[in-house]
Amino acid sequence: MTSTTEALARFVVELEYDVIPKEVVCRAKRQILDVIGVALAGSIESVGKLAARFVQKTGGTPDCTVWGAELRSSPPQAAFANGIFSHALDYDDRWLPPAHPTAVIFPRRWQ
Numbered sequence: 001m002t003s004t005t006e007a008l009a010r011f012v013v014e015l016e017y018d019v020i021p022k023e024v025v026c027r028a029k030r031q032i033l034d035v036i037g038v039a040l041a042g043s044i045e046s047v048g049k050l051a052a053r054f055v056q057k058t059g060g061t062p063d064c065t066v067w068g069a070e071l072r073s074s075p076p077q078a079a080f081a082n083g084i085f086s087h088a089l090d091y092d093d094r095w096l097p098p099a100h101p102t103a104v105i106f107p108r109r110w111q
Contacts, residue, residue: 035086035102036067042088043068051084 002010017025042048052069060074066081073081086106 031102032106035106038089038091039082039085040068041091042085045088048081048085048088051081055081 043052048068052066052071055066055073055077056071058077060077062072064073064075064078066073066078067085069081071081072078086102
């Protein structure tokens with residue numbers, strides 16, 4: 001019996017870009033631009049500056065970008081800061097059903 005996680009992983013691995021509906025691609029691009037813009041604005045807020053200082057002081061390998069800062073860190077540290085930046089102003093994307101996943105998922109994926 002295939003678990004839900006295995007089925008989802010298989011779907012993602014086997015998915016080809018050409019079969020994704022254009023509307024879905026456009027929506028994804030809009031959500032990506034939205035979260036990056038909100039995160040850049042959040043990076044200069046006091047909580048954003050605090051998160052960047054924390055990441056800088058705790059170190060980590062310089063593998064990933066900390067958005068809006070002249071700083072690179074390990075994937076977990078960069079995701080921590082980028083996630084905080086994304087929520088600093090509380091401008092989460094929303095749609096039906098009510099959800100705002102971009103700020104939670106996107107900063108953890110991109111290096």
